[in-house]
Amino acid sequence: MPFPSDLSHEMKIALLERLSHGHLIEECGRVVCLQSFSGPQSGPLLEPAVVGVMKVGGHAFTLQIRLTAAFPRCLPEVRLTKESEPPLDLPHRLDDSQLCFTSDANLLDWRSPERILDESLMLVRAHLERMLEVDRPQEYLREAFAYWQSASRGRSVRCSVSINETPRELRVYYDGTVPLVVAEDAATCAQILPDRSTKGLHSSAALYVPLAPLSVDPNFRLAELASTQGLRKYVQSLPESHRKVIAKFIASHGSQGAHFVVLAMRRPEEERTLIGVSISAMRGGHPFTDNKATAAVVPYTLLRMDRAYLERRGGANTGFQRRRVLLAGCGAVGGYIALALARAGVGHISLADTDFFTPDNVYRHVCGMSALFQPKVQALKSEIERSVPYVSVSEHSEELGGLLRQRESWVKEHDLVISATGHPTAELDLNVWSWSNSAHPPVLFTWLEPLGLGGHALLTHVSTNEGATAGCLECLHSRPYDGGPLENRAAFATPGGTYTRDTLGCGSRYLPFSDLDAQRTAEMASRIALQVLSREQTTPTLSSWKGNRRAFENAGYCVTPRFEMDSAGKDFLRADCACCGTQ
Numbered sequence: 196m197p198f199p200s201d202l203s204h205e206m207k208i209a210l211l212e213r214l215s216h217g218h219l220i221e222e223c224g225r226v227v228c229l230q231s232f233s234g235p236q237s238g239p240l241l242e243p244a245v246v247g248v249m250k251v252g253g254h255a256f257t258l259q260i261r262l263t264a265a266f267p268r269c270l271p272e273v274r275l276t277k278e279s280e281p282p283l284d285l286p287h288r289l290d291d292s293q294l295c296f297t298s299d300a301n302l303l304d305w306r307s308p309e310r311i312l313d314e315s316l317m318l319v320r321a322h323l324e325r326m327l328e329v330d331r332p333q334e335y336l337r338e339a340f341a342y343w344q345s346a347s348r349g350r351s352v353r354c355s356v357s358i359n360e361t362p363r364e365l366r367v368y369y370d371g372t373v374p375l376v377v378a379e380d381a382a383t384c385a386q387i388l389p390d391r392s393t394k395g396l397h398s399s400a401a402l403y404v405p406l407a408p409l410s411v412d413p414n415f416r417l418a419e420l421a422s423t424q425g426l427r428k429y430v431q432s433l434p435e436s437h438r439k440v441i442a443k444f445i446a447s448h449g450s451q452g453a454h455f456v457v458l459a460m461r462r463p464e465e466e467r468t469l470i471g472v473s474i475s476a477m478r479g480g481h482p483f484t485d486n487k488a489t490a491a492v493v494p495y496t497l498l499r500m501d502r503a504y505l506e507r508r509g510g511a512n513t514g515f516q517r518r519r520v521l522l523a524g525c526g527a528v529g530g531y532i533a534l535a536l537a538r539a540g541v542g543h544i545s546l547a548d549t550d551f552f553t554p555d556n557v558y559r560h561v562c563g564m565s566a567l568f569q570p571k572v573q574a575l576k577s578e579i580e581r582s583v584p585y586v587s588v589s590e591h592s593e594e595l596g597g598l599l600r601q602r603e604s605w606v607k608e609h610d611l612v613i614s615a616t617g618h619p620t621a622e623l624d625l626n627v628w629s630w631s632n633s634a635h636p637p638v639l640f641t642w643l644e645p646l647g648l649g650g651h652a653l654l655t656h657v658s659t660n661e662g663a664t665a666g667c668l669e670c671l672h673s674r675p676y677d678g679g680p681l682e683n684r685a686a687f688a689t690p691g692g693t694y695t696r697d698t699l700g701c702g703s704r705y706l707p708f709s710d711l712d713a714q715r716t717a718e719m720a721s722r723i724a725l726q727v728l729s730r731e732q733t734t735p736t737l738s739s740w741k742g743n744r745r746a747f748e749n750a751g752y753c754v755t756p757r758f759e760m761d762s763a764g765k766d767f768l769r770a771d772c773a774c775c776g777t778q
């Protein structure tokens with residue numbers, strides 16, 4: 196099938212001309228061509244548009260229908276060119292004219308531009324019918340954030356403020372004269388800055404004021420809050436206890452300079468919306484308390500970055516805030532696990548590793564070039580704190596076995612220990628430690644197979660009310676014959692082979708795998724970790740993924756029978772295991 200070319204200008208004009216013969220639009224004028232500067236840099240595009248009347252519920256709405264350059268890959272643009280007859284205060288308008296009649300139409304059949312146009316106008320009619328039936332002041336309040344963005348004219352401030360029902364003092368942090376962050380305190384402000392520091396910023400007091408505008412005026416309009424009269428009207432209608440807090444704030448900080456105010460607007464049946472105003476050039480007192488006071492009021496959009504909002508919006512679990520995880524091994528798999536846990540809302544991550552980043556780590560690590568020659572724990576800590584707010588990270592350039600022996604009580608403070616070291620001997624040591632005391636936390640081991648063959652994650656020492664359920668890393672290891680080497684029964688690569696590669700001589704051997712292999716293994720392990728932290732996973736489990744065997748076999752290697760199996764082979768308990776007590 197040939198790739199479709201854009202709809203020609205003439206065809207778009209013809210589409211609009213046919214509207215005069217339909218039933219959706221009346222009194223259509225001539226099609227005109229309007230300039231659009233959203234096209235290529237070579238010059239403005241011409242976009243056809245027509246003006247007509249849509250009659251709904253006794254009202255006549257004069258609409259401009261415009262076919263933009265991307266039509267029919269997008270909906271037409273519909274604007275209200277003048278007030279309806281009879282006049283009607285109409286919400287859900289962008290830039291005070293463009294109708295916001297749908298935000299979910301993302302599946303369009305470009306083969307039927309006529310149908311897209313007709314269905315769009317039907318959506319406009321349905322939207323206008325709904326606007327005639329709803330409580331329009333409530334609709335304005337529901338969309339307060341969108342309308343305030345328009346009033347703010349691009350001025351915005353990061354906001355990390357918890358929403359509650361009483362006024363209180365906050366802090367606003369400035370970069371020069373520009374407000375940058377409004378937050379509860381300096382520590383909270385630092386959490387949402389890339390370098391986790393307020394260095395170079397100066398601060399002043401700010402005020403949080405919860406408002407319920409519709410309880411004061413059923414005909415409330417958001418634009419009122421961009422004026423001293425409107426602010427005074429709604430603040431002075433607050434309960435006396437709230438007004439006393441505001442008066443105390445004004446008495447402490449005076450009526451000079453600028454006051455930044457966070458207004459928490461109660462939306463109908465919804466959480467409060469936060470909007471900001473900067474009040475300056477005050478004369479005759481403060482506009483909140485003095486009826487004759489005047490001031491300059493500047494609206495600001497507040498970009499919510501409080502933990503509750505970000506976690507809910509990003510799909511994180513707020514219940515993980517108090518969870519602590521110790522991650523040993525900050526290489527390719529460990530790096531992705533650490534970021535995944537941080538983005539899931541885990542409150543504290545302890546990183547343990549003795550290695551440094553070298554150039555050969557660049558193509559398969561979350562830190563990339565920025566981490567060269569740094570300790571892995573240090574670089575990964577910086578990357579987590581740069582990327583994710585509200586997570587504390589501690590770095591420990593120590594070998595895991597030493598931590599288990601010298602700082603056992605500290606290790607026990609964690610809710611989960613994850614090993615992504617790729618060193619079986621050290622991991623068997625951790626396995627024994629975990630089973631040496633029933634109070635020790637669960638342990639999750641994860642490792643990769645060479646050349647994209649697969650990856651594994653084993654969870655052990657998961658405790659229930661009856662104690663830890665049997666099944667551990669040592670169960671997975673056995674000797675095929677007396678005196679023989681230990682072999683991992685989960686392996687997809689035949690035991691005994693040499694799968695590492697040597698490029699530069701002694702000390703440069705590495706296991707060949709790709710960044711995608713590391714990501715896939717980390718995702719699998721991270722999901723298990725989160726199930727443990729949420730108390731959903733209460734039994735030991737072995738999970739594996741199988742990749743494509745072609746590259747592995749082309750290198751002259753052979754897979755194990757387990758790789759050939761259709762099932763994952765999760766039954767890994769060994770009856771004679773001396774570690775987890777299954778004997």
